[in-house]
Amino acid sequence: MTELDEAQRLSRILSRERRPLERFDAYYEGEQPLRFVSPVLERELGYRLSPIVLNLALFAVEVYENRLDIEGFRVGAGTESDDELWDAWQENEGPFVSQQVTQESLALGRGYAMVGPGEGDDDAPVLTIESPFDAIHEDDPRTKRVRHGIKRWTDPDKVRWMTYLHQEGTITWRQRRGDWIEDDSTEGNEQRLCALVPLMNDARVLGRHRPGKSDQRLGRPVFQPILSPLDALNKEASDMMVSSEFHALPRRWATGLDEDDFVGEDGKPLNTFSMIAGRMWGTESEKAKFGQFPEAALTNFHETIKLLMQIVAMQLGLPAHYLLFQGDNPPSADAIRSSEAQLVKRAERKQQAYGVRWEQVQRLMLMELGRAEDARPKNIETIWRDPSTPTIAQKADAIVKLVQAKDFSGRSILPIEQARQDLGYTPMQQERMRDWDQNTVLDAQIAASQRELEDAAAGGV
Template structure:
């Protein structure tokens, strides 16, 4: 059956099945980011030996990789086509009202770690309320694209709500081009029933995916953790093995010959535990035939070297500076060395800005459509303004911007943006300039209006002769 002929209920069933197929992998990416991944490479025999005394040592490299990129992705405004300044309407009345300066960061983290996130646009509670924009997790939302236009054909959000009696009520929202349909059911196995419907007639699905690392043949994206997870698993295994070695081999291991079970009893005559036999600090016996000794302790430097080697591989694959993974040297690097080490990370952040910026621009266009009923032509050439992902010192940046502005190569508005000021700060500085110019003009006009009139020079005086000579010279030149 063609997708255009599917009923809303059929769409819910189709999107639910497609979403469920990817849910296991999405939840696994989330577990790696949160440090809840299962222990890998551990032999079952060793697990039985150490029993409940073994706890995995988690090396949070997946979280480090995601946060290193997210920390350099800050939206600072939107500029409409043909405009030199950022749009205060989009920033103040849509972006800030929806708390997207904070919520957008959550979307970036989910997109980088779990391959994609979503933003859903809807109408406010009343006609005068601004559009509602909510970033959404890929654990709850799934969208299907048109294979020809690559635009979203339909999207589904599923969630559950706990009832006072402890049971759960399941809900779903189906987003289509001309309508949004809500469903609900009492249990996970019961059929969906339509609960409400909104025929908005927008002509576009109000759900925008924020996709990380899309490919031509796979628009669903790829997690940034795909390349670091094997190295993280190996590091967790080595770190856990190091703790096991510290438990059994880092301390000197003692041995004794000629001891019997009667020698391992407390003063009351009760047998002591096996752990006390192993870790007891003092061994003593009245048996003269017993011989004591100890094995040399283990050296844990091999674990340190292996972990450092894995850290170098993570830094090389993800473009992280060595200091980000703990590879610090005794001699602090110079400023140029720091910038060179961050070059790849900065470039990767700029690539993320370009991809995510296109999605946020589409979100703002749909918000304008919901609010105004149309998208102005200049909004089709919208540009997302991002904070500079590099980390130059403030003095270096100010010096470079000042020289470009003084040479006439940079207008003042662009100089403000290059210095990292937000759209709100630039608007406030522009208002300060206009206010200062207004006060200066008012003072000049007041000075001219209150100044005493200049008396005309008397005939025969030097001033009059000079004025006549100047007029004659001007007339002769004319």
């Protein structure tokens, strides 16, 4: 099978994957249709049935994404972030694009990163992120490494393009009159790494076999377990709003009246709204009786929504104070840390999974920088921000105690550089601190030299 045949096969799989991706995207954007509503009720209510969407899918993505911040990449046995790699990361707007691709992965199950050479020899490698609507990959069944993948797009001139990325390089075609014409090709790297790197959420080894589709599981959205409760929540919220209309305008009843009693001063019949909304009814009939049905109570909706919110919190591992109805008094710091234990652990698991992929991205970046020797799998580490939310005072107190504690040789158990990393300072802040430390030492040496000169001058006198 030729490279073009493989690329077209992957393109067909990508087209078939579009439908589930559009479904997840609708939930993420809060545009999913209203479920559990009978067609008869929809016809009866008409325009008055406006769906109320509680967009907890977006909330779930943001809760996890907020705890997945990259602070640097460590190369080799050093304790500091690699400056050259971090410069290339910053030049490619790494903090921003990593946030985007993480949101895409959590919302749609996967996102992609691509690494390529810069425009010139002195330019940094180019890092781009790709949507699962435009890219797809397949793993090698033996090594489980990315075997190949494609990216396809349409330019502003309506010309269709497709790039096939594999372990031996890349090939780009453009379509002209229904035929794919090769436009460009590049050679692969010496470690045979595919330049398309998937970042998947909750990936499994194998998925369900579906004819014509990939057998591998290409990740799932973080909110997939709560899709059914979300549909139920939106249904309850919409029902509550419909009931609130009858609660604001309670239904009235009357007996002993005829059609002539519902005629205005101009002799024209009153419309339905005028008959029920605050107009006074009067009649000369002695048999007429008036009344009002009991108002609709909404507390049953409140309890159902609260129960469904509890189910959502349980499925996502969220603390109780994130979703449930609480009082005015906020939880204590200890209570917050205890309730966030499951969420923090899940975030740490995602850091491990995403970290492996980001390290592969940095291996590709290092090879583009001409540092193939440093681009070994066990030679790179992703530095993540602590996903937990401890109080600053407690964290600082624990770190200071470790710095002050000495081992048998008199050295600190925790080096000052590691302490600054644990406190959450960025690589740039740590670099400034090192400069200040050096200036402080230099100032002390200058002051000591001046004192010695002054003492020598005084002794000579």
